[in-house]
Amino acid sequence: MRKMLSRCLVILLLAIMAVTYWIFLPPLNLLSTGFWFFLLEGMLLTVLGLCLLGMVDSFQFKGAKLFSGRKEVTTVSGKYGKIITRLGAGIVLMLALGFFMSIFNSRLFRAKSYAAVISVKEADFNQDFPETDISKLALLDRSSAEKIGDTYLGTIDRVSQFGISDDYRQVTIGQQPYRVSPLEYKNFWKWLSNRKEGISYYVKVNQTTGKAELVRLEQAMKYSDSEYMFRDTLRYLRFKYPFTIFGEPSFEVDDEGNPYYVATVYQPKFMLTSNDPVGVILLNAATGETKEYDLDHIPEWVDRVYSADNVITRVDDYYTYQDGFWNTVFSQTGVKHTTDSYNYISIGSDIYLYTGITSATADSSNLGFILVNMRTREVTNYKLASATESAAMESAEGEVQEKKYKATAPTLAKLNDKAYYIVSLKDDAGLVKSYAVVDAEDYQQVTVNNDIQSLISQFTDVDTSVLSGTVVPSGESDKDLEVIKGVVEQLASQMISGSTVYYISSSGKIYKVKATEESIDQLPFLKVGDHFTGELTKNNFLQNFKIEVKKTD
The missing domain is CATH 1.20.58 (Methane Monooxygenase Hydroxylase; Chain G, domain 1)
Known part of the structure; x- marks a missing residue:
């Protein structure tokens, strides 16, 4: 027995x-x-x-x-x-x-070793930060891109068998910012029925124009995160590389639109702790071919080798532990850290993470901006006294507080040699309703407009026509707006969040016009009896407001 x-x-x-x-x-x-x-x-x-x-x-x-x-x-x-x-x-x-x-091996005993993992190049924002290329301005965040991309699901074959993955990873394709996400099997039974044919589509959403495309592949993907057996990306790579330490594979496409999964290879920096990238493994999602690269030979189309968590952690270590651990506890001399918000911008063919740098005791001010290449982890600190991203978001929300919009993480832009935050404003349903440009150095200066092209054109002399086709995923377009014509019967105004709002009574209805920098010069001189036109938006606000001047003999 x-x-x-x-x-x-x-x-x-x-x-x-x-x-x-x-x-x-x-x-x-x-x-x-x-x-x-x-x-x-x-x-x-x-x-x-x-x-x-x-x-x-x-x-x-x-x-x-x-x-x-x-x-x-x-x-x-x-x-x-x-x-x-x-x-x-x-x-x-x-x-x-x-x-x-x-x-x-913790920061308690090896603080200076953690601080020395990366080096930071110092630069001046006004002189060295690149002027923002409007044609590559990433306006859509992940959730907005997801809403747009999901509307295309109904156009595929066998729509009941597939869903769209919630990855929506930011990449550059042909130096243009996109968010891409593959289709996935809806469940185990759908996988059983379709695994032989594979997945034939992925979605890409242009972050500048908001236009989406459902890309049909010449060769279907047989390896993905929605597989259940040996073709699951992580399991497939583990059995091919049993001794290699690597992270969760992430979906990307090369400049020709071929699908890949990128798995970053790691090694600990301090014995068994603090993993840091040393290379990548590329998996062709269609053929299953794999190849491992060290950091010096990674193909240029690969956008992200380093994760945001790795980058933020290393930057924080650099600025926090230069003078050892105990300095962070007591005197805090020279201690800085990243702010609580970050975002991505496209420069050339690379994706960069940016975030503000503030002192240990600061609450709403930055000492500068950190720009990190997500493929090489080259870090540059651009010195500029400015507001934090959170302060800019709160300022943008305050400008439209009557609508209770919520601000998304801002996009940092340099327009005509000046720093600005570009903020999308969303309603309770998560739909973009408006945009705001916040002066990074004086965050109380806020300009709001529903039309991103008109908004950006106020701050730069370059052509902004590329933004004319920008899709706002709210289902509302200029063509849907009702044109109002009337005569001012009664007129009043009041200050709201530092801006003047004019109330116009005409034909038994009350219309509102908000005074902004793009308002017509005649607005302060509006009087009873004047004829006007405008486009009606929500809450009875009029945009593109015009006053018809009477001709005199």
Whole structure:
């Protein structure tokens, strides 16, 4: 019976370990904490199995002694005690070493080593920050791109079998900013029915114009995150690279539109802690071909090697621990950190993360902006005293507080040698209703307009016609707006959030006109009896307001 039980326990142990490996896919690498947890699980299961066998032997021994009077010593302590003790000691030793190593390699003891992982180039915003290319201005955030992209799902074949992944990763295609996302199987049963044909589409949304395209592939994708077996991207790569430490594969497309999954390869910087990228693995989603690159030879079309978390953490370490750990606790001399908001901008063919840098005691002011190339992690600090992103968002919301719009994370732009935040304003349904330009150096200066082309044209001399086709995913366009013509019967005004709002009574209705920099010069001289025209928007506001001047003989 003991032999049968031993075999069953061995099979059960192997089965549990196989299931664990199948689910968590730890790298078989001594530098991976995942591997050591996997090994600890095996040791703990072995101890439990030996204890169970020892208990069975103990019962058999007591039974044999009771009925035959034999005094064989076949107890837990006798047969399995040494093995269990050694395994237990090994487990305790591994846990203790892991604990002390994590403490020793923490920022408490190695603060300056963490600060030295990256270097930062210092520059001046006014002189060195590149002028924003309007044709590459990324206006749509992820949620807005998702709303636009999802409207195209009904145009595909077998629409009931697929959904659109919520990835919507920002990339550059031909130096133009896009968000791309592949289709995915809706569930396990849909996968069973369609896995032979694969996935034939992905969605790309132009972040400048808001126009989406459902791209049909010449060769369908057979490897994706929605696969369930060996063609799941993470599982497929793990079995091809069992000893390599890499992160979750992410979807990208090259400049020709071919689909790939990019998995960043990592190594710990300090023994088993603080993983940092050392290369990438590229997986062709259609053919399954893979290739590993080191950091110096990554193809230029790859947009993101470094994650936002990695970049923010390294930048914070650089600015926080230059003078050691205890300086951050007591005097905080020279301690800075990133703000609580970041976004991406496209420069050339690369994606850059930007965020503000503020002092440890600052609340609403930046000392400058950090710009980080997400493919190379080249970091530049552009010095400029400005408002934080959060302060700019609050200022933009205050400008339209009567509408209760919510601001998205702003886009940093340099227009005519001056820094601005461009903020999208959304309603409760998450639809973009308006845009705001906030002066980064004086965030109380806010200009709001529903038309992004007209708005941007007020701050730059370059051609903004590329923005004329910008899609606002609210379902509302200029063509849908009702044109109002009337005569001013009564007139009043009041100040709201620092802006003058004119109230016009005409034909029994009240219309509102907000005074902004683009308002016509005659607006302050509006009087009873004047004829006017305008386009009616929500809450009875008029845009493109004009006063008809009477001709005199």
